Amino acid sequence: MSNQLLPLVTAELAAPADPRAAAMAGALAAKYPDAARAVLFYGSCLREANLDGLMLDFYLIVSDYPAAYGRSWLARANALVPPNVFPFEHGGLIAKYAVLSEADFARLNSPAADNVSVWARFAQPSRLLWASDDLARQRAYAAVAQAAPTLLSLARPVAGDCPDVLDLWRTGFTCTYGAELRAERTGRSLSIVDADPDRYRRFGEAALADGLPPSPADAAGLWRRLQRRGKRLSVLRLAKASFTYAGGIDYLAWKINRHAGTRIVIKPWQRRWPLLGAITLLPRLLRGGAIR
Template sequence: MTRRLIDLVRDELLQPADPRAAAMAGALAARYPDASRAVLFYGSCLREANLDGLMLDFYLIVSDYRAAYGKGWLAHANSLVPPNVFPFEHHGLVAKYAVLSEADFARLNSPAADNVSVWARFAQPARLLWASDDLARQRAVAAVAQAAPTLLSLAQPIASAGEGILGLWRTGFALTYGAELRAERKGRSLSIVDADPERYRRFGEAALADGLPPVPADAPDRWKHLQRRGKRLSVIRLAKASFTYAGGIDYLAWKINRHAGTQIMIKPWQRRWPILGAITLLPRLLRGGAIR
């Protein structure tokens, strides 16, 4: 990996963010004093000037799951189907945070990942708002720096010839949206690049200059596998979140309504039995195109 790409990733991750988000990241790290290694802020809220009323998105990177949770079932669940997701509130702001070990964060940003959920997000802008020490900071930067080359290498055999680097990015994001159950409107994957084309041109050129990871010979089949596995994992994570995330089904409805322009209302029985509620909701959402 070239110094150029590492430098671009580091400079972007270390840019300042809203001070309230930074304070929230520090408070989140303090909840896991024996395990916290880094806290990253990502997602649509990164571009918002006013965070009130929004749901912020963080990744908490820990040394390992047992250090974070002890010997309980949460450590096993996080290892078996990473990440675990939890709600968090701090000084009037609300957030959700996903927990990954340093090893899983590095793996899930790389071509070795068996799903797109981490590298698809960290190929986009993010901020490193807290790190326990310089080594944790370096490891977070190195992990994130794998995300763009992973996306571009997998998109390259699928992209149309002559589209250029921005077309390659658009193809990559469109494919990742097909590999998860997403609540965004159609075309959202394209607007990611259009929001800051110069950023994606710089990062893409740096990744290409270094040479992308080897392109799988069976790239179309690899994408079919990622799509099937990604959608299964989305359902499994939703079920798992019903245990780890208080009010998770209400958050699901809020996110879908916000991104897809729907007016889904959660019924009392769905709150009492959130797994069953989510399962009964899913076919309706798929038929209506609210999630894809």
Template sequence: MPQSLLSLVAAELSAPADLRAAAMAGALAAQYPAASRAVLFYGSCLREENLDGLMLDFYLIVSDYRAAYGKSWLATANRLIPPNVFPFEHNGLIAKYAVLSEADFARLNSPAADNVSVWARFAQPARLLWAADDLARQRAIAAVASAAPTLLSLASPMAGEQDALSLWRTGFTLTYGAELRAERKDRSLSIVDADPDRYRRFGEAALAQGLPQSPAPEEAMTRWRRLQRQGKWLSVIRLAKASFTYAGGIDYLAWKINRHAGTAIEIKPWQRRWPLIGALTLLPRLFRGGAIR
């Protein structure tokens, strides 16, 4: 009998990870002692053996935003436009981390999400490196386990073939069109091709348990167009918000684009002085040059 999707997700989240990343996750949770519930490690660094010089990616899951920030305006910003994103350094490693409440993390991995940013990431491999207690661990696992069915159910009406790998490839291609992305056009397909056995196993387990109800093809097309419009605007709004929450955010933006798109963007002193304006002035040039798609 094939493994259930929940057991596959639980095993993957519990798999070993770089010890330095695990230590960083614990240090990150300690920054929010009254609110931290779980810390997840995801992204391209998960596959790297040497983390020096790389920007690690974490999600910090908190009980609620008031517990995390007190009465600060950051709590309101996180609630209205989740997530907040911050830089973090620990023992020579650098990272960025996004903050979501347990409720928002569950919602944004589900078909109820109004954008793709969370479920598109957690349909891919991740590690649960720290949890406050067993309940926090089980909630994080359950939330992540809904990401793959969400992606596959929305991809199904748009896919010509209905086998697991075709659904994954269609889903990732569509999600890359629903965000501002610095990666090349073929990046969405390379995700599946890098580990087809993993995506076959997870996809077949999701199909065996039954996907959330898929919309009709016309409704699905309308839904994806809405996700694409809203996702790109949300990316711009989050970029603007990050200029207030993320020290050196404009330099990180340039670094990420240069790394993925092969460009040579250099940030001018005035753009660092006024990062919001500087970031927004980059957008037309990035769209024209195809560095962000």
């Protein structure tokens, strides 16, 4: 079997990023000196020249959850419903970061994942901005290299006979957007590929040349299960974030307003009881199509 995708993933992860984002990644790792293994930068901010006023997105990969949190309830919450998400500020920038163990990060990028949230993101461009040592770096490369084959193998039975590799990517992203509560407008899943078709063609052709994981016999049924589970997990993570993320409901409103063009204003009582406030928003947002 060839091995064409891993060098592409390695080069992309090792590519330069904004120095302020790199400094933020180092500061984030320093918060977890006994546990931090890698920090990855992903999301729309990778394409931005000016990061001021934006919310950066990081994944903090840790050795395990007890090492990160001690005996805190946060360790149990991270293991039961990964990841935990927290806010972070450094050098005048703001971010949110998700925490996963090395084992969970590898599993959730692979076909063994029971939801799309990790591999759907890391099939897209990202940067490895900090690693504790070479072993942590190589493990991060290997985990991320599973993401594109996972997406493409699940998309292939849905896409029909012999689609162009870019259509295969578009099918995969369209399916993943249906498996989460997303604030982005209709068509966002297609624009991901159209923003850099050369990258997706190279990565897709390399993954196909290497050989994809076996596609499921009942792909349509699997996607339905992923959609049901993804919606439930989105609500559970929202509930958990009301305890881990100060100002989380304001971030939720900002994210939805930015992507869906809405003008949601959070009321004082919703900040006082963010879990209840978020739950009361959900039916209206679903009815109005602000999230899907």
